[in-house]
Amino acid sequence: xxxxxxxxxxxxxxxxxxxxxxxxxxxxxxxxxxxxxxxxxxxxxxxxxxxxxxxxxxxxxxxxxxxxxxxxxxxxxxxxxxxxxxxxxxxxxxxxxxxxxxxxxxxxxxxxxxxxxxxxxxxxxxxxxxxxxxxxxxxxxxxxxxxxxxxxxxxxxxxxxxxxxxxxxxxxxxxxxxxxxxxxxxxxxxxxxxxxxxxxxxxxxxxxxxxxxxxxxxxxxxxxxxxxxxxxxxxxxxxxxxxxxxxxxxxxxxxxxxxxxxxxxxxxxxxxxxxxxxxxxxxxxxxxxxxxxxxxxxxxxxxxxxxxxxxxxxxxxxxxxxxxxxxxxxxxxxxxxxxxxxxxxxxxxxxxxxxxxxxx
Amino acid sequence: xxxxxxxxxxxxxxxxxxxxxxxxxxxxxxxxxxxxxxxxxxxxxxxxxxxxxxxxxxxxxxxxxxxxxxxxxxxxxxxxxxxxxxxxxxxxxxxxxxxxxxxxxxxxxxxxxxxxxxxxxxxxxxxxxxxxxxxxxxxxxxxxxxxxxxxxxxxxxxxxxxxxxxxxxxxxxxxxxxxxxxxxxxxxxxxxxxxxxxxxxxxxxxxxxxxxxxxxxxxxxxxxxxxxxxxxxxxxxxxxxxxxxxxxxxxxxxxxxxxxxxxxxxxxxxxxxxxxxxxxxxxxxxxxxxxxxxxxxxxxxxxxxxxxxxxxxxxxxxxxxxxxxxxxxxxxxxxxxxxxxxxxxxxxxxxxxxxxxxxx
DNA sequence: GAAGTCTGTGCAAACGTTTGCCCACAGGAG
DNA sequence: CTCCTGTGGGCAAACGTTTGCACAGACTTC
Numbered sequence: 001x002x003x004x005x006x007x008x009x010x011x012x013x014x015x016x017x018x019x020x021x022x023x024x025x026x027x028x029x030x031x032x033x034x035x036x037x038x039x040x041x042x043x044x045x046x047x048x049x050x051x052x053x054x055x056x057x058x059x060x061x062x063x064x065x066x067x068x069x070x071x072x073x074x075x076x077x078x079x080x081x082x083x084x085x086x087x088x089x090x091x092x093x094x095x096x097x098x099x100x101x102x103x104x105x106x107x108x109x110x111x112x113x114x115x116x117x118x119x120x121x122x123x124x125x126x127x128x129x130x131x132x133x134x135x136x137x138x139x140x141x142x143x144x145x146x147x148x149x150x151x152x153x154x155x156x157x158x159x160x161x162x163x164x165x166x167x168x169x170x171x172x173x174x175x176x177x178x179x180x181x182x183x184x185x186x187x188x189x190x191x192x193x194x195x196x197x198x199x200x201x202x203x204x205x206x207x208x209x210x211x212x213x214x215x216x217x218x219x220x221x222x223x224x225x226x227x228x229x230x231x232x233x234x235x236x237x238x239x240x241x242x243x244x245x246x247x248x249x250x251x252x253x254x255x256x257x258x259x260x261x262x263x264x265x266x267x268x269x270x271x272x273x274x275x276x277x278x279x280x281x282x283x284x285x286x287x288x289x290x291x292x293x294x295x296x297x298x299x300x301x302x303x304x305x306x307x308x309x310x311x312x313x314x315x316x317x318x319x320x321x322x323x324x325x326x327x328x329x330x331x332x333x334x335x336x337x338x339x340x341x342x343x344x345x346x347x348x349x350x351x352x353x354x355x356x357x358x359x360x
Numbered sequence: 361x362x363x364x365x366x367x368x369x370x371x372x373x374x375x376x377x378x379x380x381x382x383x384x385x386x387x388x389x390x391x392x393x394x395x396x397x398x399x400x401x402x403x404x405x406x407x408x409x410x411x412x413x414x415x416x417x418x419x420x421x422x423x424x425x426x427x428x429x430x431x432x433x434x435x436x437x438x439x440x441x442x443x444x445x446x447x448x449x450x451x452x453x454x455x456x457x458x459x460x461x462x463x464x465x466x467x468x469x470x471x472x473x474x475x476x477x478x479x480x481x482x483x484x485x486x487x488x489x490x491x492x493x494x495x496x497x498x499x500x501x502x503x504x505x506x507x508x509x510x511x512x513x514x515x516x517x518x519x520x521x522x523x524x525x526x527x528x529x530x531x532x533x534x535x536x537x538x539x540x541x542x543x544x545x546x547x548x549x550x551x552x553x554x555x556x557x558x559x560x561x562x563x564x565x566x567x568x569x570x571x572x573x574x575x576x577x578x579x580x581x582x583x584x585x586x587x588x589x590x591x592x593x594x595x596x597x598x599x600x601x602x603x604x605x606x607x608x609x610x611x612x613x614x615x616x617x618x619x620x621x622x623x624x625x626x627x628x629x630x631x632x633x634x635x636x637x638x639x640x641x642x643x644x645x646x647x648x649x650x651x652x653x654x655x656x657x658x659x660x661x662x663x664x665x666x667x668x669x670x671x672x673x674x675x676x677x678x679x680x681x682x683x684x685x686x687x688x689x690x691x692x693x694x695x696x697x698x699x700x701x702x703x704x705x706x707x708x709x710x711x712x713x714x715x716x717x718x719x720x
Numbered sequence: 721g722a723a724g725t726c727t728g729t730g731c732a733a734a735c736g737t738t739t740g741c742c743c744a745c746a747g748g749a750g
Numbered sequence: 751c752t753c754c755t756g757t758g759g760g761c762a763a764a765c766g767t768t769t770g771c772a773c774a775g776a777c778t779t780c
Contacts, residue, residue, distance in 0.1 A: 299656055
């Protein structure tokens with residue numbers, strides 16, 4: 001950011017043209033017109049209609065020639081909107097957040113908005129801190145991804161996969177009931193009856209709702225989930241280690257199971273690693289279903305059978321919703337939910353239950 | 361962003377406390393002190409020393425009670441610095457950009473800076489456009505990742521993997537000579553003599569320098585690269601398709617080769633897909649070396665032998681360099697380069713040349 | 721000829737901070 | 751008594767825009 005030298009500053013004539021910000025005032029002096037007229041013309045304000053074309057051309061030419069750039073800080077301050085939205089994200093890891101961001105970015109930048117990005121690593125302290133930072137920067141809106149917000153300010157907000165929806169903020173979320181049903185009924189159809197579940201970490205926003213959906217789907221299928229075959233990941237790591245450890249705990253129970261439904265693709269990969277280390281082949285001995293369908297899933301061997309979450313689309317929807325609330329003047333409708341549908345992706349990490357062939 | 365209702369607006373007493381921005385003026389009215397004193401105390405300005413402790417406490421308490429938040433737009437406008445850096449990135453895809461961003465974010469946010477993120481998809485028009493947008497937002501600095509900048513403004517800038525370094529901007533880049541040597545000498549030691557090369561797309565900033573380094577390394581090893589076994593990717597896609605197509609072109613030449621050195625991991629994966637489709641096994645028939653060591657590389661089967669680029673670290677270095685140039689007052693030293701070292705990662709996509717065993 | 725409507729433009733306030741400078745007063749030194 | 755040095759704090763300008771209002775002249779309408 002360039003700063004025009006203070007008046008008393010002698011640097012002014014030492015470097016006559018360096019650091020010279022060209023502002024409306026410069027243009028005004030140069031053209032002999034008022035800042036007001038120039039601003040109006042440059043912004044195509046309605047009041048500029050009464051300014052003759054020749055003058056308008058003169059202004060535009062001068063702006064071009066002097067390479068005038070409006071200072072968006074000043075504009076934002078005056079207009080009361082900054083054309084910027086703050087994006088809160090747990091971390092910049094592979095897959096999840098990245099895809100959502102891509103969807104957000106596309107839609108927002110097409111509408112002329114810029115993104116201010118902050119991460120909080122699921123740490124409560126950082127979260128309130130960063131939320132404050134975003135607020136102070138006077139963003140026009142906030143998108144919180146996979147984050148449970150401590151408190152909602154009056155800034156328009158939309159959340160993605162938020163576990164505890166707040167009043168007046170629209171929440172984009174997956175149809176978890178359908179997702180669980182897709183995964184479990186697939187395993188059921190393959191003859192699996194002893195299915196283990198790897199739950200997400202306590203801090204992950206999808207954990208609870210996904211687990212509820214799994215229970216519902218299991219009940220509908222007449223499938224009983226052995227309590228000891230339901231383990232939860234604890235570690236706050238962006239690697240496959242939590243899944244690896246969870247699967248090890250499953251194996252340590254000594255209870256037989258022929259399939260695992262993992263919380264996400266990365267933990268599914270960790271689980272497969274643990275199974276292979278214990279000499280159980282996937283999918284021959286144990287089937288594994290992942291979640292999300294991040295890029296990794298397709299390239300892993302065995303390629304992961306998984307439930308795709310349309311992350312990019314969810315980002316785009318969030319952006320649209322936010323943009324809509326800008327134009328519609330922030331009508332505080334009650335908490336609104338947008339539900340998106342999952343897609344089942346069949347690959348090679350699932351197969352017929354070995355228990356089934358034994359029965360034959 | 362909240363806007364205080366205009367004076368003539370009757371909404372003011374309709375909603376007495378909603379939309380009320382608490383500013384220095386509010387505090388001033390509330391405390392009976394001037395905005396100046398309040399500002400000085402709140403900022404711990406040196407001039408605040410002469411203000412008695414009891415008054416200071418009163419001010420701090422009031423700020424707390426009324427939940428005062430400084431408006432960073434106003435502050436930035438006045439101070440001439442926005443505590444924000446703009447980050448230009450080709451796209452938000454898996455791997456490359458994400459890891460760099462993570463490194464940037466960590467260092468910048470620790471120093472109190474926020475990131476403004478924009479993508480340009482390697483499109484020239486968008487690039488100048490977005491560069492302009494970033495400039496207008498009065499960022500204190502710019503980080504351009506894998507981007508060839510059309511023109512440098514006076515804003516402090518640091519580039520990561522920039523092909524054409526500009527004066528006065530420090531460029532963080534990989535030691536490509538070393539990287540090429542690591543990969544090629546590994547293949548050479550395994551007995552490979554007919555090595556095919558998949559070059560990067562023309563728009564990718566590392567393409568040329570990497571290719572030069574490969575030639576140097578090949579010469580040093582006494583290895584001759586068959587011109588027809590050097591193909592270049594063209595497609596602007598974030599998938600493995602460009603690598604797939606490139607490998608198909610290699611196969612179509614009919615010229616024998618026992619190894620491929622790919623431009624990056626994703627294209628290596630695409631190449632492996634093409635080889636397998638043509639009934640050539642990896643690594644038994646053909647060895648493949650990737651580049652970057654994105655997360656994908658470790659999970660792919662066969663796991664990729666690759667050259668790791670310390671992307672996260674490069675991001676952190678860029679941030680540090682930028683922060684340094686802020687404090688040291690932007691001394692325009694000549695174009696400065698920071699070179700980081702690659703790390704060879706041996707996995708399962710490379711093996712002894714089949715030509716070698718034939719010779720035995 | 722008076723009244724109204726355009727046309728073309730400028731003044732100045734406002735957005736919320738920060739900061740250079742000034743002032744008033746109290747107390748001590750000379 | 752005068753001079754000087756803190757102490758405690760306020761005034762107002764400045765950052766660069768945007769915009770409500772005013773205004774002067776020209777032209778039309780009655």
